[in-house]
Amino acid sequence: xxxxxxxxxxxxxxxxxxxxxxxxxxxxxxxxxxxxxxxxxxxxxxxxxxxxxxxxxxxxxxxxxxxxxxxxxxxxxxxxxxxxxxxxxxxxxxxxxxxxxxxxxxxxxxxxxxxxxxxxxxxxxxxxxxxxxxxxxxxxxxxxxxxxxxxxxxxxxxxxxxxxxxxxxxxxxxxxxxxxxxxxxxxxxxxxxxxxxxxxxxxxxxxxxxxxxxxxxxxxxxxxxxxxxxxxxxxxxxx
Numbered sequence: 001x002x003x004x005x006x007x008x009x010x011x012x013x014x015x016x017x018x019x020x021x022x023x024x025x026x027x028x029x030x031x032x033x034x035x036x037x038x039x040x041x042x043x044x045x046x047x048x049x050x051x052x053x054x055x056x057x058x059x060x061x062x063x064x065x066x067x068x069x070x071x072x073x074x075x076x077x078x079x080x081x082x083x084x085x086x087x088x089x090x091x092x093x094x095x096x097x098x099x100x101x102x103x104x105x106x107x108x109x110x111x112x113x114x115x116x117x118x119x120x121x122x123x124x125x126x127x128x129x130x131x132x133x134x135x136x137x138x139x140x141x142x143x144x145x146x147x148x149x150x151x152x153x154x155x156x157x158x159x160x161x162x163x164x165x166x167x168x169x170x171x172x173x174x175x176x177x178x179x180x181x182x183x184x185x186x187x188x189x190x191x192x193x194x195x196x197x198x199x200x201x202x203x204x205x206x207x208x209x210x211x212x213x214x215x216x217x218x219x220x221x222x223x224x225x226x227x228x229x230x231x232x233x234x235x236x237x238x239x
Contacts (some may be wrong), residue, residue, distance in 0.1 A: 001059060002057055002079075003029055004028055004059045005047065006029065006053050008207050008211050009052075011053060011072045014076060016204075017200050017203030018079050018162065021084055021165070021197075028206065031043060031052040032210070049071070051071075051083075053070075053075060054068065055060065065138055068088070073102070073166065086160065087161060088159065099156075100138045100166075100167070102167075103143075109170055111140060112137050112170050112177055117120050119178065131237060140184075148190050155190070160194075171206070198225060
């Protein structure tokens with residue numbers, strides 16, 4: 001059994017999709033990031049970076065104590081190795097998958113996250129930030145579109161992999177990013193292919209009712225007012 005500490009966001013969707021694709025039994029444990037639950041001591045013991053998703057494998061392959069894993073990319077690799085699925089064993093193919101996974105972790109995710117923040121959540125419009133991150137997101141879409149044009153199938157080659165699962169949830173937010181998939185036909189083809197997969201649909205549906213429609217001031221403080229003191233306190237107390 002996998003304990004899934006989760007909230008329905010792009011990073012959370014990566015893991016819900018992977019678990020559904022693998023068919024692993026899991027238990028959903030919501031972490032309400034709008035209420036600061038990511039700072040609870042029990043969660044920090046699993047995810048010291050106070051970010052979800054995180055998992056605890058209650059039945060690890062070595063038969064020992066439960067294994068906690070934080071950071072979505074590390075979780076995808078862990079689950080792929082546990083199941084032998086969606087991460088090739090061939091050295092060259094595996095390298096391609098891991099490169100594109102890291103591209104998402106270090107590039108697309110952070111840049112799209114900043115772009116979304118300044119477009120949707122910043123208390124005032126910052127034109128320089130909107131232009132800076134908007135252009136970078138556009139560039140990254142161009143990189144991905146070119147790669148998918150080369151492979152003709154999935155991101156890292158002819159086989160579906162954890163690289164696709166990592167990237168797809170961030171492309172899922174393209175409208176909020178003010179990106180039209182019509183401008184990137186290879187991405188649009190790939191996106192529609194993945195969206196049609198039943199496991200992807202189940203992963204996106206997981207706990208979708210928990211997504212807030214309007215960001216409250218309390219949630220804004222929990223999400224965007226974090227400091228080192230928040231972690232030291234163990235529990236983020238909203239005021």
